[in-house]
Structures are given as C-alpha cells and as structure tokens.
C-alpha cells in the first residue's frame with residue numbers, strides 16, 4: 001500500500017550537513033544505525049553523504065545498498081560538474097551515480113559573487129553546469145533535487161541571475177528546487193518574499209534549507225511554507241556547521257501541533273525525545289537541556305508562582321502536554337522552593353504529600369538549609385526522594401555504614417586503591433574489602449559486595465556517571481566538594497548527591513543514597529496509585545504516560 005503523500009516532506013541531512021558540526025563525528029556503522037532509526041521515525045529523505053568528497057561516504061552507500069528502507073528514500077549529495085567539461089565525464093558525478101540511490105541532490109551556485117570569485121567562471125558557464133548536471137542525472141532515471149546554494153544572498157545581489165540559475169535546473173528536469181540560506185543570515189520576511197519570487201518564476205516544487213546563524217533557522221523554514229514550499233531540509237538536534245542547521249527536532253512538532261500540517265506519521269511524534277537522545281548518544285554530544293520541545297528543561301518549572309499554577313491547571317504555564325513529544329514535566333527544587341514545588345516534586349517521585357502534610361514546613365526548611373550548604377536537588381532526584389521520605393516516616397534505613405577505610409599504594413607504574421567497609425542491615429553485619437582504580441571505585445566495590453549479601457538484586461544497579469564540582473571557595477571557608485552520581489538498572493536511572501569538605505566523604509554519601517534509593521524506590525512507586533486516585537482525569541492520564 002502506498003503511503004499518503006505528506007503535505008510537507010522532511011529531508012534529513014543529519015548524516016551530511018549535520019556531521020559538519022563541531023564535536024559531531026559518525027562512523028559508517030553509526031550512520032547506518034542512524035539511517036535505520038530515521039527511516040523508522042518516518043522522515044521522507046535521508047541524505048547519506050557526499051561520495052565525491054569522502055571515501056567514508058562511498059563505504060556508507062556501498063553498505064546501504066544491502067539495506068531496505070521502509071519509508072525514507074536515500075539521497076546521495078554532490079555538486080554540479082566542473083567548468084568546461086561534460087557532466088557525463090565528471091568523476092564526482094560518476095561517484096554520485098554509482099552510489100545507486102533513488103535520489104540525488106546536487107548543489108550549484110546562485111550568487112554571482114561565488115560564480116566569479118570562487119568558481120572563477122562566467123555566469124553563462126555556471127548556468128550550463130547546472131542544467132547539464134541535472135539533465136545527466138535525470139537521464140539515469142533518478143529523482144533529482146537541486147540545492148541552490150546562497151539562494152537568498154544571491155537573489156539580493158542580482159535577482160535576475162539567481163532566478164536564471166533555478167530555471168536552468170528546472171530546464172534540466174529537476175524534481176525539486178531547494179532555496180538555501182547557506183550563510184544563515186536571512187530574516188523570515190526576506191525568505192517569504194524571495195521564495196514568492198521563485199514560486200512565480202518556476203513551475204517545479206520548492207524546498208527550503210536554512211541555517212541557524214542568527215537563531216532563525218526554524219523560523220525561516222516555517223515562514224517559507226507560506227510562499228508554497230513543500231519540502232524542508234534540516235538536521236535533528238540542529239547539528240551542523242557553526243550554530244547549526246534548521247533544527248528538525250523543533251520544526252517537526254511545530255508543523256504537527258502548531259500549524260497542523262501533515263508530515264511525519266502522528267504515531268512517531270511521541271518518540272521525538274527518544275530519537276533526539278539516541279542521536280546525542282551516537283554523536284557523543286552532551287544533550288542540551290534547553291533544546292525546545294525535547295530538552296530536559298523544556299517542561300521544567302522552578303519559580304514558586306509557576307509551580308503553584310501548573311499544579312492547579314497544567315495548561316497555565318505549558319504550551320502543550322510534554323507527553324506529545326515524549327518529554328516529561330519536571331519540577332525544580334531550588335532556593336525559590338515553595339510548598340507547591342515540594343508537593344508536586346514529591347508526587348512526581350511517587351510520594352503522597354499534600355499541603356496538609358504536617359511535616360511539610362520542616363521538610364522545606366531542611367531543603368533550604370542543605371541547598372545553602374551546597375546541595376543541589378534539581379539534579380539529584382534520588383537524594384531528594386530519600387530526604388522527603390526520611391522526613392515523613394520514622395522507618396530505619398535499610399542499611400548503615402558503620403566504618404570504612406581507604407588506602408592507596410603504587411605498584412610499578414600503576415596505583416591501586418583499596419577500601420574496606422563495615423555495613424549493618426538490621427541485625428546482620430558485613431565486612432568487605434575491594435580494590436579499585438581510584439578511591440571511589442574501591443569504595444563502591446566494597447559497599448556493593450557487602451550489600452548484595454543482603455539484597456542480591458542490587459547486582460543489577462550500575463554506576464553510570466560521576467561528577468565532581470567545587471562549590472564554595474570564598475575566603476575563610478574551606479572549599480566543599482559536590483559529588484553527583486548517576487546510577488541505573490534496566491528500568492530507570494536516578495541521581496544522588498553528596499557534599500563535604502572531603503571528596504571521599506561526599507562520594508560515599510552519594511553512593512549510599514544511590515543504593516538506598518535503589519532499594520526503596522519500589523515503595524515510592526506503590527504510593528503513586530494513592531496520589532493518582534485523587535487527581536482529575538487529565539493529570540491521571542498524563543501521569544500514566546510518564547510511567
């Protein structure tokens with residue numbers, strides 16, 4: 001069965017333009033994995049690379065020949081032929097054809113400045129290069145997309161010539177002509193006007209390719225739709241040269257939820273955040289918390305009044321339900337913390353707290369005092385959950401560290417740390433020793449081997465990240481160290497915190513919290529049911545989605 005033709009086609013160039021971004025680099029295996037995910041998500045085109053400029057990209061297209069893509073059409077990217085030659089004899093054009101992709105995208109010059117100064121040829125020869133190359137690729141039976149490089153700057157410089165280059169591509173038989181804001185400096189109004197001019201002078205379908213140099217990559221792409229564009233090129237997470245490309249992670253939900261245009265399959269939209277994270281992981285880029293729609297801060301509430309209002313009506317400070325793009329709401333605990341923050345945070349963690357809970361004001365005081373001492377609970381949900389629980393119930397901790405010792409010795413060129421620890425769980429005792437690469441590693445090993453005797457399922461818990469920061473170095477006070485530990489198992493991840501003048505003490509505090517949270521979080525989950533039963537339907541449904 002044929003898929004319905006979308007109103008707006010998404011052309012992904014994460015693997016080509018996106019890989020030009022600072023700190024982004026993909027192996028051939030990475031690119032294949034990404035292409036498969038993009039196909040599953042439902043983008044309409046995947047630009048795999050430039051075979052003529054990069055042997056790694058030739059390898060990618062060789063591998064891609066054996067894969068079947070369900071939805072997306074694969075595109076190879078290249079340029080117009082060299083000057084004063086035939087496209088059919090051009091080495092770079094030959095490599096494009098040999099990539100055997102259903103779609104070939106080539107770029108050519110729209111700006112006379114580039115024709116004269118960069119290509120160092122005549123305006124007429126440039127037009128011939130565009131037309132001849134497109135015609136040659138069409139003769140191979142391919143779907144040909146023509147990217148007009150510097151379309152907007154070229155048009156501003158010489159409108160007639162810019163239009164002539166696009167018309168040359170149309171004469172050659174191009175299926176789509178894409179106007180590119182290559183330097184990323186155009187304003188939405190200019191984009192609309194110039195696109196309208198292109199629309200009036202061409203019959204072929206139009207696309208848009210923008211960059212984010214002045215923060216308008218997405219805005220410019222959206223603006224161009226008004227002038228009749230039906231294909232948008234961009235990259236996920238906005239990867240790309242300089243400040244990046246049009247960010248598809250923002251563009252796609254804007255199309256779907258704000259403009260109500262049909263593009264990516266509706267069932268893929270709640271997978272957007274997951275896709276964004278997957279890409280950061282493969283690219284080895286730290287996720288940007290402030291990324292619109294999918295960032296971890298996109299639906300975070302900190303100010304007391306906001307939290308209070310969100311608590312009452314979810315719509316009041318949120319433009320959309322975060323679950324629509326697979327994101328979740330977070331309530332940040334901070335020095336601004338008020339009662340509503342704590343109540344909402346406790347409920348987010350699955351603990352039943354209301355404004356009538358008697359321990360609430362003590363809890364608040366304790367959080368403020370600890371934050372003053374350098375703790376930061378915004379990033380440490382595991383420790384915060386424990387703190388709330390400790391203030392609510394008298395129950396003893398599942399284990400206590402009675403004593404520990406850490407030492408270091410050097411053996412030849414390497415150094416080894418050794419930790420011993422005495423742990424008590426109820427009436428049981430354990431005394432263990434472990435070696436590690438560093439003192440924290442050794443301590444972690446000793447604590448775990450003591451605890452798995454009592455709680456075997458802790459074996460599945462892994463320490464996934466360890467961060468250290470100095471928090472207080474003002475004159476007269478000793479610097480404190482803040483340690484954040486991220487832990488996880490098959491089901492979830494959580495973060496815990498320790499603060500002390502001694503880094504080992506701070507680390508042990510965070511380690512103890514991490515494992516205690518792992519043991520107690522089942523109880524937290526159980527109390528969610530109680531909270532949910534009292535809430536209205538809307539919030540219950542959104543909570544279920546989060547779980």
Ligand SMILES: [Zn+2]
Nearest residue numbers: 017182209211
């Ligand atoms: Zn670009």
